[in-house]
Amino acid sequence: MFQFCTDPSTLATAQWFACYLTNGVHLLFYQSFLVVFALLAVAAPLSLALGFLAATASRSQIAPARWIGKIYTAMVRGVPDIVFFLFFVLVLDQGIEYLRHLIVCPDWTDPIRQGANFLVCSAARTPQGNAPQWVHETYNFGLAVFTYAIVFGAFCGNVLYGAMNAVPRPQLETAAAYGMSRRQVFWRILVPQMWVYALPGLSNIWMILIKATPLLFLLGIEDIVYWAREIGGSRNSRFAYPHPDWRFFYFLGLLVFYLCFTRLSEIVLDRLTRRLTRGQATAGGEALRRAAA
Amino acid sequence: MMTCAEAFQSYALRSLGYGERALPQGDISLCEQVVLIGSGMIWNVYLGLVALAFGFFFAVALALGKASSRRMIRKPSEWFIFLFRGSPLFIQFFMAYEAFVMLPRLGVEFEVFGIAIEAETRWLARAWLGALIVLFCNTSAYAAEIFHGALRSVPRGDLEAADAYGLSGWKKFRRITFPTTMRLAWPAYTNEAIFLFQSTALVFFSSFPAIQQGGDALYYASYFADRTFNPFIPYPIVALYFIALTLVVITVFGAINRRLNRHLPGDQRPRLRFRPNLIR
Numbered sequence: 186m187f188q189f190c191t192d193p194s195t196l197a198t199a200q201w202f203a204c205y206l207t208n209g210v211h212l213l214f215y216q217s218f219l220v221v222f223a224l225l226a227v228a229a230p231l232s233l234a235l236g237f238l239a240a241t242a243s244r245s246q247i248a249p250a251r252w253i254g255k256i257y258t259a260m261v262r263g264v265p266d267i268v269f270f271l272f273f274v275l276v277l278d279q280g281i282e283y284l285r286h287l288i289v290c291p292d293w294t295d296p297i298r299q300g301a302n303f304l305v306c307s308a309a310r311t312p313q314g315n316a317p318q319w320v321h322e323t324y325n326f327g328l329a330v331f332t333y334a335i336v337f338g339a340f341c342g343n344v345l346y347g348a349m350n351a352v353p354r355p356q357l358e359t360a361a362a363y364g365m366s367r368r369q370v371f372w373r374i375l376v377p378q379m380w381v382y383a384l385p386g387l388s389n390i391w392m393i394l395i396k397a398t399p400l401l402f403l404l405g406i407e408d409i410v411y412w413a414r415e416i417g418g419s420r421n422s423r424f425a426y427p428h429p430d431w432r433f434f435y436f437l438g439l440l441v442f443y444l445c446f447t448r449l450s451e452i453v454l455d456r457l458t459r460r461l462t463r464g465q466a467t468a469g470g471e472a473l474r475r476a477a478a
Numbered sequence: 479m480m481t482c483a484e485a486f487q488s489y490a491l492r493s494l495g496y497g498e499r500a501l502p503q504g505d506i507s508l509c510e511q512v513v514l515i516g517s518g519m520i521w522n523v524y525l526g527l528v529a530l531a532f533g534f535f536f537a538v539a540l541a542l543g544k545a546s547s548r549r550m551i552r553k554p555s556e557w558f559i560f561l562f563r564g565s566p567l568f569i570q571f572f573m574a575y576e577a578f579v580m581l582p583r584l585g586v587e588f589e590v591f592g593i594a595i596e597a598e599t600r601w602l603a604r605a606w607l608g609a610l611i612v613l614f615c616n617t618s619a620y621a622a623e624i625f626h627g628a629l630r631s632v633p634r635g636d637l638e639a640a641d642a643y644g645l646s647g648w649k650k651f652r653r654i655t656f657p658t659t660m661r662l663a664w665p666a667y668t669n670e671a672i673f674l675f676q677s678t679a680l681v682f683f684s685s686f687p688a689i690q691q692g693g694d695a696l697y698y699a700s701y702f703a704d705r706t707f708n709p710f711i712p713y714p715i716v717a718l719y720f721i722a723l724t725l726v727v728i729t730v731f732g733a734i735n736r737r738l739n740r741h742l743p744g745d746q747r748p749r750l751r752f753r754p755n756l757i758r
Contacts, residue, residue, distance in 0.1 A: 266676070267679045267683075267696070268679065268713055268716050268717050268720070271696075271709070271713060272714075276709065279709075396567070399566045399568040402568075410568070410572070413572075414572075430576075430579075430580070432572075433576035433580055436569060436572045436576060440570070440573060443564065443565045443566055444560070444561070444565050447565070448564060
């Protein structure tokens with residue numbers, strides 16, 4: 186990075202750290218923070234959409250749709266999420282391979298499960314064995330994001346279902362009295378009003394989602410935890426930058442990062458709540474009105 | 479292959495180091511999986527139970543600290559709660575492990591009565607103590623926030639009535655403030671207890687080593703999943719065990735909830751509503 190970094194062993198402390206913190210692996214470490222943000226950016230809207238679908242399905246008049254919605258939101262109850270994380274990635278992985286196997290190699294006669302092995306024909310391997318590295322990484326990341334979306338979608342579904350029920354009934358009845366169809370009532374009255382009731386729950390889920398991002402490491406993604414462990418471990422003198430076991434300090438850094446991130450989210454969400462409660466027929470809205478008057 | 483009775487006999491206490499040493503190989507029967515994962519659950523229950531029991535008292539202290547008017551007491555409590563609620567439990571585990579491993583190297587020595595004692599830090603790097611300390615701090619912080627919220631919503635009339643009866647200080651706290659706080663906080667605290675038991679599952683990944691393959695439920699589940707390449711049996715078994723544990727927690731806490739609210743007419747008693755979702 187810097188001119189003087191050619192021979193680190195001769196440097197003074199400050200310069201040594203300047204070089205050390207900007208060497209190749211550290212740049213990869215800093216990039217891996219983007220993985221966290223990417224996960225949040227994709228998983229949050231996706232799980233919100235899934236949750237919306239689940240909540241709508243739970244309110245449906247068609248019984249099977251209602252059952253699916255209820256079972257899905259109830260699914261996460263009582264089971265540690267980590268079990269879902271571990272389970273879903275494997276299930277998705279094997280499921281995709283199995284489906285492709287059925288399509289690509291219809292005349293395959295050997296059993297898929299041979300004792301301890303899960304064997305599909307080589308054309309059905311996902312991603313293909315000879316695919317470049319980035320395809321494998323993106324595929325794994327995609328699986329991870331999808332798993333997050335499924336788990337957190339169930340949480341969102343729970344919150345949104347409650348929020349939809351919290352919208353005052355007279356509002357919906359009035360809309361019906363004006364001659365709106367069920368669809369119109371849903372989209373024009375229910376959906377715009379439910380967000381203020383959903384916001385406390387959703388901001389809670391957002392915080393949980395932030396705090397669940399280190400679990401990416403368990404799904405085999407090279408995220409910040411992976412790099413912190415990788416770089417922090419002790420390096421002997423064969424390396425350019427020998428140092429003892431510094432993993433503690435790397436994790437301390439991650440801790441501070443998460444503390445700042447959650448604190449920032451808290452402040453933003455508080456602002457958003459104030460903004461959304463303005464003029465609403467709730468205790469919060471009333472308090473805002475009184476304070477202004 | 480073993481029969482179920484044999485599997486139970488050899489593996490029921492496997493996670494504590496009793497019974498058959500070698501884990502099953504080759505053909506693994508359903509019974510062996512159920513028994514071994516159940517044996518691992520002993521650790522999950524132990525971690526959750528002990529952390530909860532000690533954490534309760536610390537959480538009450540923290541909540542009172544946060545509600546204190548003295549800055550010297552309030553600020554540390556606030557920071558402790560913020561630290562453990564604002565960061566992922568997973569990172570806390572990693573950090574604590576590294577810290578506990580580093581401690582002996584730095585050499586912690588005490589001098590008590592003129593005798594130098596090297597503090598026994600070896601145990602801290604083990605799951606039964608190290609992970610327990612992290613879980614204890616974590617649940618204390620979360621529960622303290624719940625108790626603090628409840629403490630602030632104790633009805634003012636109750637406190638004024640206590641004043642009118644001439645109660646003050648410790649007696650007022652013991653007889654009025656504390657019971658009402660518990661009554662108000664209990665449904666939320668039940669959820670916290672459930673989350674705590676569920677987050678014991680994370681201990682498996684926290685790099686605290688399992689001594690002599692005496693791990694927790696997920697340790698055995700992942701062993702079986704690796705061995706059989708079939709996640710569809712061990713992980714649902716873990717899930718069922720945790721659901722059973724959750725039901726037990728709800729039953730016990732529900733009984734306490736009924737006792738806390740026994741003076742209220744039936745229709746005013748708050749029902750325990752299980753609102754599950756938090757991961758940390």
